Amino acid sequence: MKRTLLMLSLVLAGLAPLSHADVADGHALPPGIGWQKGDVPAAFAKARSENRPVFLYWGAVWCPPCNQVKATIFNRPDFIAATRQFVPVYLDGDSANAQQLGEQFKVRGYPTMILFRPDGTEITRLPGEVDPERYLRTLQLGLVTVKPVKSLLADALAGKPLAADDWQLLADYAWDVDQGQIIPEKDVTATLAKLARQVPAAQTATATRLQLKAIAALAGEKDAPTFDRGQARAQLLKVLADDKLSRANADIVIYAAGDAIKLLGDDKAEHRALWTAWNKRLSVLESDATLSWGDRLGATAALLALYKQEHAKQPLPALLLADVRSQVAAADKASANPYQRQAVITAAGELLADAGLLDESDKLLLAELKTSHAPYYHMLILASNAKERGDKAAALGWYEQAYRASEGQATRLQWGASYVSNAVELAPQDAGRIEKAASEVFADAGRSSSAFYERSRRSLEKVASRLKAWNQDQKHAGEIGRLAGQLSGVCEKLPAGDAQKPVCDGLVKTIKS
Numbered sequence: 001m002k003r004t005l006l007m008l009s010l011v012l013a014g015l016a017p018l019s020h021a022d023v024a025d026g027h028a029l030p031p032g033i034g035w036q037k038g039d040v041p042a043a044f045a046k047a048r049s050e051n052r053p054v055f056l057y058w059g060a061v062w063c064p065p066c067n068q069v070k071a072t073i074f075n076r077p078d079f080i081a082a083t084r085q086f087v088p089v090y091l092d093g094d095s096a097n098a099q100q101l102g103e104q105f106k107v108r109g110y111p112t113m114i115l116f117r118p119d120g121t122e123i124t125r126l127p128g129e130v131d132p133e134r135y136l137r138t139l140q141l142g143l144v145t146v147k148p149v150k151s152l153l154a155d156a157l158a159g160k161p162l163a164a165d166d167w168q169l170l171a172d173y174a175w176d177v178d179q180g181q182i183i184p185e186k187d188v189t190a191t192l193a194k195l196a197r198q199v200p201a202a203q204t205a206t207a208t209r210l211q212l213k214a215i216a217a218l219a220g221e222k223d224a225p226t227f228d229r230g231q232a233r234a235q236l237l238k239v240l241a242d243d244k245l246s247r248a249n250a251d252i253v254i255y256a257a258g259d260a261i262k263l264l265g266d267d268k269a270e271h272r273a274l275w276t277a278w279n280k281r282l283s284v285l286e287s288d289a290t291l292s293w294g295d296r297l298g299a300t301a302a303l304l305a306l307y308k309q310e311h312a313k314q315p316l317p318a319l320l321l322a323d324v325r326s327q328v329a330a331a332d333k334a335s336a337n338p339y340q341r342q343a344v345i346t347a348a349g350e351l352l353a354d355a356g357l358l359d360e361s362d363k364l365l366l367a368e369l370k371t372s373h374a375p376y377y378h379m380l381i382l383a384s385n386a387k388e389r390g391d392k393a394a395a396l397g398w399y400e401q402a403y404r405a406s407e408g409q410a411t412r413l414q415w416g417a418s419y420v421s422n423a424v425e426l427a428p429q430d431a432g433r434i435e436k437a438a439s440e441v442f443a444d445a446g447r448s449s450s451a452f453y454e455r456s457r458r459s460l461e462k463v464a465s466r467l468k469a470w471n472q473d474q475k476h477a478g479e480i481g482r483l484a485g486q487l488s489g490v491c492e493k494l495p496a497g498d499a500q501k502p503v504c505d506g507l508v509k510t511i512k513s
Contacts, residue, residue, distance in 0.1 A: 062374035094408025219259035452500035
């Protein structure tokens, strides 16, 4: 007890990180915050009685970005202090009925963080990829705003005047996890482009961020709508040449590089100018100590991707490989907190693998298996590395081991779906393995209270589609018949009025078809 109190005081003071044992012992979140864990109705009841907003965090123990948020935001004294203004509720994706609630609140990706009014009206969705200072500013704006973001967006699109803080809320809204809450998903890109044109130019920082978000959204579209490419290039070059603007928008600069250059590099000269400027800026960001190690590794990964994009099939230069190794070693050494390590080591392992340093990636990940609170995530990268080498047996071994080690209702279904999918791809002749793996996944579904909602539903849909493809020549009718019968048994146990039943029945039909 004394050790626990001492460690808690040190953690809150920033003097000692939580150990891996602390996390494994059940500390799914950093201490210091009075989370309502899993009981969303109780959180809203408390919010109504106290007239406080609700802050919903939807995440998972294994999720690298979630662990990044825990390591950089949730453990900050200023965030912990801010939680006194609202009722914080943590909805773990593996808790009972979590996927059903996920479908209700339209949350899909981990992490998703939403601020609600006490009556359940959604105020805003908070971005998980930005730095803590921007995050906390956005949170405070959400707490004091008169209108929810959906209303602010309607006003902006109608040409009504907005306050500077309202424009900033729109600029920092988590558009990537909106899930059609404030605007249909198909309209997000065009909406961002329109907002970027309408934000008052005098609000320089906000205008720049909206313009960058619009460019990033356009770059992600297969068929981008017509827009002024010359103006977009000029805006990007201005940001890339400016230390302050680039740092303020580091999340976009780091993660939109390749697509934006493809979109805007209309001729060789323009392409080269953008590529050179972006490389120079990424080199600065990967060395920026004010960024998290996750983002610094992201900058290195972007440098690597840009080189490969420009020099397809050419060997990587020694200096670039040395940079990758140096960044990984520094990130490994600097990351003691287990939340940070879960985010950083996965990113580092993937970075080494992307650089073709598969053995070094394996070594890093294998060493982490002993202490990670979610080693099954690292096992997926080890499986991918083996797959890249062409070692199908080793890859399948890791996919299976990852599934066996995974924990939690939704997580087991997701990892099981990955195992089944790869078994069908890598060893379609091994009918025994495929039937056993799928059977175990369906058994997991039968034990889950919300197997046919949201993320879990998509995992089972993946299994069903893979089994259908595997049996397209009808050579596995026996195995498919037994599996369809097993899943039918799961469906039969669902009450007639349960919304999951038609989903389950539909999956059985998919498998049989």
